Amino acid sequence: MLKYQQIAAAIEQYINDQDLKQGDKLPVLEQLMSQYGVSKSTVTKALELLERRGVIFQLRGSGIFVRRHNRPGYMSLFSTQGFKSNLGDRVLTSDVLDVSITKPSEDVARNLGIDVSNDVYRVERVRYVDGEVFCYEESYYVKAIVPYLNREIVADSIFDYVQSALGITIGFSDMYMQVGRLNETEAGYLGLKMDDPTLRIETIFHLTNGKPFDYSRITYHYEHSQFVVQANGPYM
Amino acid sequence: MLKYQQIAAAIEQYINDQDLKQGDKLPVLEQLMSQYGVSKSTVTKALELLERRGVIFQLRGSGIFVRRHNRPGYMSLFSTQGFKSNLGDRVLTSDVLDVSITKPSEDVARNLGIDVSNDVYRVERVRYVDGEVFCYEESYYVKAIVPYLNREIVADSIFDYVQSALGITIGFSDMYMQVGRLNETEAGYLGLKMDDPTLRIETIFHLTNGKPFDYSRITYHYEHSQFVVQANGPYM
DNA sequence: CAGTGGTCTAGACCACATG
DNA sequence: ATGTGGTCTAGACCACTGT
Structure with a gap:
């Protein structure tokens, strides 16, 4: 499994484990880099993956946030x-x-x-x-x-x-x-x-x-x- | 407009101008790099954009190909x-x-x-x-x-x-x-x-x-x- | 203005498809 | 074996948000 996929999986699990809600803030890029011991682009790639899948959204100048939708049953x-x-x-x-x-x-x-x-x-x-x-x-x-x-x-x-x-x-x-x-x-x-x-x-x-x-x-x-x-x- | 967006737009236009069909091969990465005078990652990013939008697909070891669907009216x-x-x-x-x-x-x-x-x-x-x-x-x-x-x-x-x-x-x-x-x-x-x-x-x-x-x-x-x-x- | 994500580069190395 | 796309790095610089 590739590094950026592992990191994406880890972050998603973290969100689920912590039961984070829409709008909750995740650690900043720099921390994710050092936490997983990889370069900026690798973290970025993991985050892109999660963004495409609707798990997070990123806002330049502000941070990385949890994205959810509010319709159980769909x-x-x-x-x-x-x-x-x-x-x-x-x-x-x-x-x-x-x-x-x-x-x-x-x-x-x-x-x-x-x-x-x-x-x-x-x-x-x-x-x-x-x-x-x-x-x-x-x-x-x-x-x-x-x-x-x-x-x-x-x-x-x-x-x-x-x-x-x-x-x-x-x-x-x-x-x-x-x-x-x-x-x-x-x-x-x-x-x-x-x-x-x-x-x-x-x-x-x-x-x-x-x-x-x-x-x-x-x-x-x-x-x-x-x-x-x-x-x-x-x-x- | 960002470089990778411009390149994506240019490639899409090229596909339309040449009326390329599903499976037609596009120039290889290296040529796109020199053609647009940008680095590999920038071309890659442009291609990712087109891939997400269903315009192309990339096959490692082989090349970059046009993707279409065959249902006019949808x-x-x-x-x-x-x-x-x-x-x-x-x-x-x-x-x-x-x-x-x-x-x-x-x-x-x-x-x-x-x-x-x-x-x-x-x-x-x-x-x-x-x-x-x-x-x-x-x-x-x-x-x-x-x-x-x-x-x-x-x-x-x-x-x-x-x-x-x-x-x-x-x-x-x-x-x-x-x-x-x-x-x-x-x-x-x-x-x-x-x-x-x-x-x-x-x-x-x-x-x-x-x-x-x-x-x-x-x-x-x-x-x-x-x-x-x-x-x-x-x-x- | 400080902090944060986004773009872009140059280059090393890897994994896959095809003949 | 060759050529092709994919991953990953380190670092410079840019653009946006929010205080």
Whole structure:
């Protein structure tokens, strides 16, 4: 683990241990430098990381402060999208409906940047948070990149598996969101009625080299899903 | 304007001018250094900026590549949330329904971190993209920070005004999203029916010093709003 | 004006991707 | 093996906040 990542983790833990609130002041740069025995740029890089993740904000001429948001019950949009597996204390479980190898449809192939003749794994799940239906998910993995999946792996975190067992690291992802109405099948899985509102998110996950390896469509239970996004900016 | 921002802007313009596609390779670091006459870290910082914004991705040992997404018609979630005023070629207009000074409700006061005895500006608008109803917005500005607003300012971009006229710079924001059903009033403004699905986003905008100055509730027209979010990660 | 974070440099060394 | 981006350092100087 890199120095700046360790320092970021240490500072985040310090915030949690001390149960610091929004606006509480952290030690100044110079102290962090000597405390961790690293150069200014390394501390700065750790702080940038925390800033991007919404943990702190920095104010030139003044100091480094804790940032929080005040809505328990809202999940970070990114925590549900393969990044931080951390959902706080909540327990995530899945019913696996399907794991199979097939040929992709035109649409799926286009999103994965492959030809329809290539094999893909199709995974279909209903996911629960603390026992409540959370979403219905249909996702496709390029078999050339993810050569093996089974129901057991898929019941757990697929991303943990591809990362630890296959050494695959995710580079970046594109999420497409829109609101619509449930069809009959989706309503059945979610325990809702047809035509009820829903949030749909399609995500294309890319490897670090830019190649798509996973295309996923998630249909959320509108009553059990609310998200928070902490943004920084403007960027320029 | 800072060097690394200038370089970021120049590189982005170069990508657009050359109409580069996803995966196209950019000049290597060393060339960018000499081309712009700056040190390695400055180029790196410019590239980080572009990477965070989903414009490029960098692959160690290989190069710097253009990143794009392939869904015309999807707006960046952040472009509609006060950050980049750039919506591409689309024209954004507003009907101003209300601009007035009032006392905040309990709820609004809590979100703005002020007491209910403080004055706020209330702004109510219906917003259009290329003439199509896009969203209904109700927002509150802390009068102690934004001392003056009128219908003319509000018909345009409020953020441009507070930034250029008042010298206020936004630091960060917390967005809370959920899906629900329209009530009768909202349905009227959006030209939809009561109980139609909708995406609701509440956003709290903070100054660079962490103080909230704007709390806004937006109700989107579900057929005219679809968003893209380009994420990088995992962060740690 | 003192204190604090932000920018920028020059350079050493490291880790990864690709042929 | 080569070339490429990533980390880290030490230090100069700048820009902002708050007293």
